[in-house]
Amino acid sequence: MAGQTNTILNTILEGIDKGELNPGDAIDEGALMARYGISRTPLREALLRLEAMGLVDRQPRKGATLFKPTxxxxxxxxxxxxxxxxxxxxxxxxxxxxxxxxxxxxxxxxxxxxxxxxxxxxxxxxxxxxxxxxxxxxxxxxxxxxxxxxxxxxxxxxxxxxxxxxxxxxxxxxxxxxxxxxxxxxxxxxxxxxxxxxxxxxxxxxxxxxxxxxx
Structure with a gap:
């Protein structure tokens, strides 16, 4: 489980570093689960960690998006x-x-x-x-x-x-x-x-x- 969480976490961080993900972009949770063959639990754990870092915003029923500052x-x-x-x-x-x-x-x-x-x-x-x-x-x-x-x-x-x-x-x-x-x-x-x-x-x-x- 921890390995799957880290994989998703690093994938999103690399996307930010390479410019593949930009502020305000939605995180495609379904695509990530399909790509890595994982359940929703490790994905949500990765998103929680990213939220704690201030890199992701999560809204009820709206999913996760990359942090976009005011x-x-x-x-x-x-x-x-x-x-x-x-x-x-x-x-x-x-x-x-x-x-x-x-x-x-x-x-x-x-x-x-x-x-x-x-x-x-x-x-x-x-x-x-x-x-x-x-x-x-x-x-x-x-x-x-x-x-x-x-x-x-x-x-x-x-x-x-x-x-x-x-x-x-x-x-x-x-x-x-x-x-x-x-x-x-x-x-x-x-x-x-x-x-x-x-x-x-x-x-x-x-x-x-x-x-x-x-x-």
Whole structure:
């Protein structure tokens, strides 16, 4: 039973991460049960866990849908996310190993190359590079609890960050900021890295309203 529950849980999380599921999308419970040959019990257990994470809303007689924030919720989540990402950058600047610094340089270079070769024509591919950049920084913080918190919080906003890269100039700007963040982190400037990262992941209120309207 636990194995079936985890399978459904991971399937939905992967759907969120890959952009196959977006805010407000209904969870097709029948399709999931048929796909994995499971009963309703492990499916409901998985949905309860996702609801506890704040990733799924469940309404009586309406089924489960992916969490879609209001403007106020979006801004509140973003405020927390900026703090978490900033803290990760500060810790990474103190704790990053030479091997992690090499990984960071490789992904920053990949972001720059993508921006130069494709501009904003392939935002989804760039978004995957962006995820890798933030993963390297978070892992270099050396704090697995912080890493889990970032992952959990970010999943509520992933679709909106992905949509942001469709805006003109957003990919190039992100690649430039990744380079500056890498410089601050590898030169051990903890306070500057924290502040810059917090600004890097933030959106202004107008942009948030546009993104909510787009999805």
């Amino acid at each position: 403007l106020e919720e979006f801004l509140a989540i973003l405020e927390v996310h900026a703090k978490l990402e900033g803290q990760a950058a500060a810790l990474a600047s103190r704790r990053m190993s030479p091997a992690e610094a090499e990984r960071l340089e490789a992904i920053v270079t990949a972001c720059e190359r993508h921006a130069q070769e494709f501009g904003g024509t392939d935002p989804d591919a760039y978004y995957q590079l962006n995820l890798q950049f933030h993963k390297v920084v978070a892992e270099a913080s050396g704090n697995p609890f912080l890493l889990d918190m970032i992952k959990m919080n970010a999943r509520k906003l992933l679709a909106y960050y992905r949509a942001r890269y469709r805006y003109p100039g957003a990919v190039a700007e992100s690649a430039r900021e990744h380079r500056e963040l890498a410089r601050l982190i590898t030169s051990r400037q903890a306070a500057a890295a924290e502040n810059y990262m917090a600004r890097h992941v933030q959106f202004d209120r107008v942009t948030v309203m546009d993104l909510l309207a787009a999805l």
